[in-house]
Amino acid sequence: MFNHILLCTHGTPGAQKAEALVLDDLLHKGSPDMKITILTVINEDWKWMLGDDWLNTSKTHRDFMNHVDNQLSLEIIGDWERIKSRFPAASRFKFLKIVGPVEETIAEVARKLKNDLIVIGPYQKKQGKGFKARLKNKRFHPLLPVPLLIASSDD
Amino acid sequence: MAETQKNTPLFVMGGILLVYGFIANTGVLLPVMKYLHTHKYLDLQVIMCLVLGALGILGGIVNSVRKPQNTTLDRFVLQPLGGVLLLLILAMAIRWYLEPMVKILSKNLQPTLGFKIYKVLNLNYVVLGILVGVLITNTIGIPKFAAAGVKTARFVLKMGVIMLGARYSFAELAKLGVYSVWLIGFFVLGTVFLVLWLGGLFKQPKTMTGVLSAGMGVCGVSATVAVAPVVKAKSEEMAYTIGTILSFGIICMFIFPTIGKLVGMNPVQFGAWAGTGILNSAQVAAAALAFNAVDIKTLKVAEIFNITRVLFLPVIVLVLATWFGKESGQKLSFKSVVVDKFPIFILGFLLLFLFSSLGLFSPPTHYKGKYIDVSYNDRTRITDEEREVLKSAIQGGAISGLNSTQAEALNDLVKQGQIAGNFDNRSDKKLFAKVGQDRMFALESILAAAKAKQVKLPKDVKSAVKHAIKQVHKKSKTVSTLTDCMIWFFAFGLIGLGMQITKKAIMQAGGFPLLMGGIAGVTKATLSFIVVLWLVKDVVLK
Structure with missing residues (x-):
């Protein structure tokens, strides 16, 4: 039914439900040549994490932002490895990481890649670890270029 | 034409300033100014508005007729001009309109509320400036044209501290220096070790306790930013730590001055307490000016403590790097850990202090340098x-x-x-x-x-x-002029820094960093309060 799914994940328990829905369920029910792109958006709000620091030099700021960049890349690679080891079929698909505002970036990528479905995880009452800036439906829905599927909260 | 449109904000701001300057000059606004008790600054208002307005229009014209390039003029003058003007307009509006209106409103509400909101929350131009900055960035956001200019706030604040150097005497610096080295030394090291111990107690990773201990112990977000790459902190650890420190700092900015006034602290005691107990260095300056914005006694004391903390930063980075490097097998150079982290602006502060002490700012016509x-x-x-x-x-x-x-x-x-x-x-x-x-x-x-x-x-x-x-x-006319500039630099810088505090960054507070940070922060604030009241006596400040 779907030819190219955009799976959005950032490794939280909610996002892992989306991973299972796409890579366990939809992949097996779909056509053999179905494509999946696994997208991790690095929240652009990281740029605000220098807060009101005014004492450090610009070199220290650069070092910090480079460290954040490297650290996030390492954590994302680790997350992708987890996906590949849990769902071996995922290895043949494309993994993408992009920095930007979460809602706009997902919509933009879906438009560019000509995806026909976007899959995200459900909102979790107890939030998982990580950068606390979750997707906002009010902002996301008007931008959607294709249908959006939200994985079920039930295990 | 497109270039002119891009510079519309500059023309608009420049135009508004010029019009205001001319209107104020006619004296039409005098009744309003008298009602707000700002009429004494009429001449300053006129001069500042006319000069800044002319600069805005001139910058707009230059930007419109000239293609943007990557020259020093573009990077340091033309690109930031929009943001600089915006911050200055905000600073002027807050000092001459918002603060007096808040005062009048507080007085009118006093019979109903039983207290003056202005006094309880210390809503002077400094605190209001930070709040306005926070409000702008979290509602409409920093306008695109102002982004480069807002970034200059950090530099301007450092310039303010450098100028403050001219206001100390050898005796003051020696006395305050002794207090600050002892108190900061004790509380910095004490908090660092407390957090490291709490980390062991709650079985938290060393990367997290390392970054949190520096943030809680030394100078808040600045220390976190400096230490995170050294201890290889993970993303969530950095986010949670910075969120915790920012929330704690904002709360302290309001609570500290109120408590200080309630218990009748003198400027030296309050400056010492704020400089020791408040985690984030920007909020130390804000709390000091919130406690006493009339003269700068409290700021002088608090900044000495701030500077001492910053001087401790390379030492703490070195300690944590050694502590962390031993386990990770990581080798770090002295240059990357200490030299690169040294706050160079402190040299400027010391230079101005030296010039002032040598009497370079006091012409012989001033009797005894006064x-x-x-x-x-x-x-x-x-x-x-x-x-x-x-x-x-x-x-x-x-x-x-x-x-x-x-x-x-x-x-x-x-x-x-x-x-x-x-x-x-x-x-x-x-x-x-x-x-x-x-x-x-x-x-x-x-x-x-x-x-x-x-x-x-x-x-x-x-x-x-x-x-x-x-x-x-x-002391001298030059020093007084430097002081006037410094007050504006602090107001400008703190509004700009307020614009860097986002709700999203504060909302990151959580997890073990919040728990451990809460324990360490409250302990540090309480103990330093007791120690300061007990040990710190008044120092005669000029």
Whole structure:
């Protein structure tokens, strides 16, 4: 039914439900040549994490932002490895990481890649670890270029 | 045409400033200014608006006719000009309109509420500036045209601290330095070790305890930013730590000055407490100015503590790097850990201190390196509390034996809140200065007469008069000008820094960093409060 799914994940328990829905369920029910792109958006709000620091030099700021960049890349690679080891079929698909505002970036990528479905995880009452800036439906829905599927909260 | 459109904000801001400057110059706004008690700054308002307005229009024209390039002029002047003008407009609007309106509103609400909101929350121009900055960035966001200019806030604040260097004497610096090295040394190391111990207790990773201990112990977000790459902190650890520190800092900025006033701390005690107990260095400056924005005594003390903390930063980075490097097998160079982290602006601070101490700013015409400054300025004012003391003493007949000149000088001090000439004579500078100086001599004669028991003067009235006289005795005109600039630099810088505090960053507070940070932060604030009240005595500040 779907030819190219955009799976959005950032490794939280909610996002892992989306991973299972796409890579366990939809992949097996779909056509053999179905494509999946696994997208991790690095929240652009990281740029605000220098807060009101005014004492450090610009070199220290650069070092910090480079460290954040490297650290996030390492954590994302680790997350992708987890996906590949849990769902071996995922290895043949494309993994993408992009920095930007979460809602706009997902919509933009879906438009560019000509995806026909976007899959995200459900909102979790107890939030998982990580950068606390979750997707906002009010902002996301008007931008959607294709249908959006939200994985079920039930295990 | 497209370039002109891109520069519309510059033309608009420049135009508004020019129009305001011209209108203010006609005197039409005088009744409003008198109602807001800002009429004494009429001349300053006109000059600042006209100069900045002209700069805005000029910058807009240059940007429109000239293609943007990557030159020094573009990077340091033309690109940031929009943001710089926006911050200055905000600073002026807050100082001359918002703060007086908040004061008036607080007074009107006092019968209903039973207290003055202005006093309880210390809503002076500094705190209001930060709040306005936070409000803008979290609602409409920083406008695109202002982004480059807002970034200059960090640099401007450092310039403010450098200028502050001219206000210390050797004796002050030596005395405050001893206090700060002991207190900061104890509390920095104590908090660092407390957090490391808590990390072990809660079985938290070393990367997290490392970054949190620096943030909680040394200078908040600045230390976190400096230490995170060294201890290889994970993303969530950095986010949670910074969120915790920012939330704690904002709360402290409001609570500290109120507590300090409630327990009757003197400027040295409050500066020492804020400089030790408040985690984030930007909020230390804000709390000090919130405690006392009339003169800069508290700021002087707090900044010495801030500087001492910053000087401890490379040491703590080195300690944590060694502690972390041993386990990870990581080798770090002395240059990357200490030299790169050294706050160079402190050299500027010391240089200005040295110049001032050598008398480079005091021309020989100033008697003993002093001159009398009876101009309209915040830095020559007495506090609102002192004004109230004088007012009730005069009205209650607690002062007796004054001659007419002395009584007139005292009444004018209550009326103007500072020793100065008459507002209506302000354009005749010679007459204005002479009247001001005569009033100062009259007030000095009151103190002499009180000493000779010729007049009856209550103790608190004597103290207020002494303060008023001290306020107009300035080290040198250059130092006073530097101080005026410094106050504006701090106002500008703190509004800009307020714009860097986002709700999203604060909302990151959580997890073990919040728990451990909460324990360490509250312990540090409470213990430093007790130690400061117990050990720190008043230091005579000029």
